[in-house]
Amino acid sequence: MLYDIVQAGDPVLRRPARPLAAEEIPTPFVQELIVSMRQTMHAAPGVGLAAPQVGEGLQVVVMEDTGGAPDTMSAARRDELGRTMLPFTVLVNPVVTPAGDETEEFFEGCLSVSGFSALVRRWRRVTVEALDAAGAPLHLDLEGWPARIVQHEADHLAGTLYLDRMDTRSFTTAANLGRHWKARPPAEIRAALGDE
Numbered sequence: 001m002l003y004d005i006v007q008a009g010d011p012v013l014r015r016p017a018r019p020l021a022a023e024e025i026p027t028p029f030v031q032e033l034i035v036s037m038r039q040t041m042h043a044a045p046g047v048g049l050a051a052p053q054v055g056e057g058l059q060v061v062v063m064e065d066t067g068g069a070p071d072t073m074s075a076a077r078r079d080e081l082g083r084t085m086l087p088f089t090v091l092v093n094p095v096v097t098p099a100g101d102e103t104e105e106f107f108e109g110c111l112s113v114s115g116f117s118a119l120v121r122r123w124r125r126v127t128v129e130a131l132d133a134a135g136a137p138l139h140l141d142l143e144g145w146p147a148r149i150v151q152h153e154a155d156h157l158a159g160t161l162y163l164d165r166m167d168t169r170s171f172t173t174a175a176n177l178g179r180h181w182k183a184r185p186p187a188e189i190r191a192a193l194g195d196e
Helices: 029-041 076-082 145-157 174-181 186-192
Strands: 048-050 061-066 086-098 103-109 116-123 125-131 138-143
Touching: 029 048, 048 138, 048 145, 048 186, 076 174, 086 138, 086 145, 103 145, 116 145, 116 174, 116 186, 125 145
Parallel strands: none
Antiparallel strands: 048 061, 061 086, 086 125, 103 116, 125 138
16 A cells, blocks of 8 residues: 655654554554555655654654666766665664764755755764564664665654754755756855855
C-alpha cells in the first residue's frame, strides 16, 4: 500500500515519535507499516522515510540508496558527496551518535517539504544503535551520504525538519537548485549569496 506523504505543517511532523516496545515490532501492523513505507519511499522516489512522514508517530525508519545513478551523477560528484550504496535498512528506535568532529554541508531536500532544498550541515560519520525489522539489535557505522540520510530521518523522529537546521539564505526551489546551485561547492554558493 502506498501512503500519502505528510507535508510540512502537519503536527505529526513536529511531535517526537514514540519508541516501540520489542514485542510490538513483529506485530502485523508494524510489519505492514515497514513494507508500505518501503514501497512509498521507492515510489516517491526517496532514499529514506520516517514513520511520521506517513502519519504514524512511531520510531520507525526505512532507508535505501543505490549510490547515485551513473547517468545522472558523475563519479567525481558521487565521491564529493560520499554517495555510496546503502542497502535497504530498517531502523526501530534508532540512536544516532556523531563519530568524530568532521562535518559537511550539502543541499538537502525532504519528501515532506516537497519542491525545496537548502544547504544543511551534518556530521560526516555517525554510529547508529537500533533494532531491525525482526527486533534484533543493529549497529551501523555510516559516513558520507548514508550518514546524512540517517541523521535526516532521525531528526524526523524527534519532530525536527531540515528547515530547522538549514542555512536560510540557501533555501531554494528544486528548479532553481538545478539551474543555479546543484554541482557547485558550498563555499562558492555562500560567496554567490553574499553569505561568507
